[in-house]
Amino acid sequence: MPATSKGPDHTGQQHSCNDCVLFSLCFAQDIDPEARERLNGVIRRRQGVHRSAHLHHGGQSARQLAVLRSGSIKAYQVSREGDELVTGFYLPGDIIGLDAFSTGEHAGSAVALEECRLCEIPMADFNKMLGESPRLNQVMLRLLAEEMAEARRLLLVVGRLDAKTRVALFLLSLSRRLERRELDPDLFRLSMDRRDIANYLGLTIETVSRTLSTLQRDGIIHVRGKNVRILEREALAALAQLEDRPRSRQAAG
Amino acid sequence: MPATSKGPDHTGQQHSCNDCVLFSLCFAQDIDPEARERLNGVIRRRQGVHRSAHLHHGGQSARQLAVLRSGSIKAYQVSREGDELVTGFYLPGDIIGLDAFSTGEHAGSAVALEECRLCEIPMADFNKMLGESPRLNQVMLRLLAEEMAEARRLLLVVGRLDAKTRVALFLLSLSRRLERRELDPDLFRLSMDRRDIANYLGLTIETVSRTLSTLQRDGIIHVRGKNVRILEREALAALAQLEDRPRSRQAAG
DNA sequence: CGGCCTTTTTGACGATGGTCAAGTCGATGC
DNA sequence: GCATCGACTTGACCATCGTCAAAAAGGCCG
Numbered sequence: 194m195p196a197t198s199k200g201p202d203h204t205g206q207q208h209s210c211n212d213c214v215l216f217s218l219c220f221a222q223d224i225d226p227e228a229r230e231r232l233n234g235v236i237r238r239r240q241g242v243h244r245s246a247h248l249h250h251g252g253q254s255a256r257q258l259a260v261l262r263s264g265s266i267k268a269y270q271v272s273r274e275g276d277e278l279v280t281g282f283y284l285p286g287d288i289i290g291l292d293a294f295s296t297g298e299h300a301g302s303a304v305a306l307e308e309c310r311l312c313e314i315p316m317a318d319f320n321k322m323l324g325e326s327p328r329l330n331q332v333m334l335r336l337l338a339e340e341m342a343e344a345r346r347l348l349l350v351v352g353r354l355d356a357k358t359r360v361a362l363f364l365l366s367l368s369r370r371l372e373r374r375e376l377d378p379d380l381f382r383l384s385m386d387r388r389d390i391a392n393y394l395g396l397t398i399e400t401v402s403r404t405l406s407t408l409q410r411d412g413i414i415h416v417r418g419k420n421v422r423i424l425e426r427e428a429l430a431a432l433a434q435l436e437d438r439p440r441s442r443q444a445a446g
Numbered sequence: 447m448p449a450t451s452k453g454p455d456h457t458g459q460q461h462s463c464n465d466c467v468l469f470s471l472c473f474a475q476d477i478d479p480e481a482r483e484r485l486n487g488v489i490r491r492r493q494g495v496h497r498s499a500h501l502h503h504g505g506q507s508a509r510q511l512a513v514l515r516s517g518s519i520k521a522y523q524v525s526r527e528g529d530e531l532v533t534g535f536y537l538p539g540d541i542i543g544l545d546a547f548s549t550g551e552h553a554g555s556a557v558a559l560e561e562c563r564l565c566e567i568p569m570a571d572f573n574k575m576l577g578e579s580p581r582l583n584q585v586m587l588r589l590l591a592e593e594m595a596e597a598r599r600l601l602l603v604v605g606r607l608d609a610k611t612r613v614a615l616f617l618l619s620l621s622r623r624l625e626r627r628e629l630d631p632d633l634f635r636l637s638m639d640r641r642d643i644a645n646y647l648g649l650t651i652e653t654v655s656r657t658l659s660t661l662q663r664d665g666i667i668h669v670r671g672k673n674v675r676i677l678e679r680e681a682l683a684a685l686a687q688l689e690d691r692p693r694s695r696q697a698a699g
Numbered sequence: 700c701g702g703c704c705t706t707t708t709t710g711a712c713g714a715t716g717g718t719c720a721a722g723t724c725g726a727t728g729c
Numbered sequence: 730g731c732a733t734c735g736a737c738t739t740g741a742c743c744a745t746c747g748t749c750a751a752a753a754a755g756g757c758c759g
Contacts (some may be wrong), residue, residue, distance in 0.1 A: 270598065278602055295591030300598070322582070327576065330583035337590045338548030341463030344597040345523065345553070349531055352648030356746070387707065395605030397747060402708055416501065418707080418755075436528065609716065640737065653716060655738055671725080671737075700758090708753070715747090723738070729731085 194264045208368040209233055218286030218374065219260055223332045228322060235318040235350075237264075239337075240310040248289060248303040248311075255293030257313040261285050264309030265384040269299040269392075281343070282306070282385060284370055291337050306384040351395040361406045361433040364414065368423060379423045408432075462486055471539030471627065472513055476585045481575060488571040493563040501542060501556040501564075508546030510566045514538050517562030518637040519544075522645075523554040532646040534596070535559070535638060537623050540690075544590050604648040605639040610646045613657045615683040617667065622675060632676045637671075661685075 210221040211231050223231055237257075242248070251270055268281040280301060283289055289311075292300040307376065322329055350362050372378035383390070391401045408414045413429050415422040423429060463474040463488055465481050474482055492511075495501070501512065519536040533554060536542055542564075545553040575582055603615050625631035636643070643652045661667045666682050668675040676682060 229539070270602075272602060278598075278606075280598060292594070294593070295588045295595065299593055302592075324580045327578070327580065327583065330576070330580065330587070334583070334587060334590065335467045337587065337594065338545070338553075341545070341590065341594045341597060342548065343551055344594060344601065345533060348533070348560075348597065348601050348604060349525060351601060353531075361544075398707080399709085399748085402706095402748060403746090405709070592746070650717060652718085653736080654715090674738085703758090704756085706753100706755075710751085711730105711749090713746105713748080714744090717744080719740105719743085720742105721738105721740080721749090723736105725736080728733085 199300050215286045226331050228326050242305050244307050246305045249299045249370050250302045250411040254298050255316050257315050258290040258319050260312040261308040265306045266303050267306050268301055268303050278388050280365045356404050361429050365433055383419045468539045473585055477582050481579050490566040492566055495558050495562040499558045502552045502554045504552055507551050508569050510568050511572050513565040515563040518559045519556050520559050521556050522544040532642050542633050559577050609653050609657050615684050618686055635670045
């Protein structure tokens, strides 16, 4: 709770976006230097966000926008019936809180899957900047459109593909995102549990587990609890694409 | 092709947003009168867009933003494998082309399901206005966030619910949208065919057909081809909510 | 290390919904 | 009217994946 906010901290991290190792992934790279300077003034660098801590809950009015610096975060919504619906996982460099743009309230919740560090921008400051910088607006519009495209992709995966294909796509997508962050794309640790993966993919825990086992049996991956190694990327990619998709194969008009 | 563009047309429709019957549904109501005046100057009112005519294709660079004035439109994407993926249906008042905001190119395609009329705003003009009006930016951000929320809802429907629930939700959603447009929410015509419905819901044609038949047998709706009458709204709503959802019922953390 | 709890895996079984196939309905054209 | 073509409906069958159950593997704490 008493986590550092503003001012120097003791982890050797820099205090300007310009020096940030994540700069090339962050939206800050896309705005003009002047705006970035102002951003630096209002950003609160927060660390010590521990596993299971919520960044925000659905329905809460948005107090800040955040960029994830380290760790990982699960985004989910709660349906009227009270079930959880996992909508995505954030990795370092991702921006958190865009879902509040329509109403000013968060559409969903976000919870840390492990120890996290963040850059937070108070909403008031951010809105002020938005009102003054069309450029920043464009960037936000683009980010939101991207998140939308991602949701659409997920839609394809979740509704229409068989279990093997869904899991293959999940692993590959994660792998690709890690690669873009200069992390090992073939050997990584799943920070979310089977339940979250299953929920995200629209499957049950058992099916996810079984599917991972099958992929291991076929020599395509190696799994040991949360640790995954991709052995045959080609084969995995083949599954993700070619596996005859069973449902609704109507051709384009 | 030679359809009217600009200037008077012969259907008795007005030429200012202020007089438009759709004004209360259109984003034009949310911007300041001054901007609306400018909008009026650049809008092209187009009619005679006939069934199966495309408004745009995926990958095309966006030439305009459009508001649907009458008729209905199907939005879809084409996957790498060449399958069609129906992502939504537009009704009068809906805005078409937001998907181009991230890259400048349309993410998906849009095709008329029946005779349509539109208000088109050339992208160049629109972008110019965006650059000058933070207010307009906010409105666009909100619209995009809403479209996103819609996509998320669809995600829930398509991946996790059984066929009966999906179809019930589809009918209710359509009904609600018609109601907001002051049309009869209980008696309407489906402008899309079964194939499109099935694809949108992540089901097969046969299952959609069977499910509609079952709903009819149970006295909840009456179907005759594309014509639908909702007989027992309560019962339909009950199906949409309470029908025990079979998959992934993990509780919130 | 041993107990306890949670997470994950594995197995057996059955229902939902996809597949294939045939039949009905409806619109259009001759 | 009749033929034809596509859209829609209905039926029979069966695969996939959810359900239920139990065992195995980790984690945590004493």
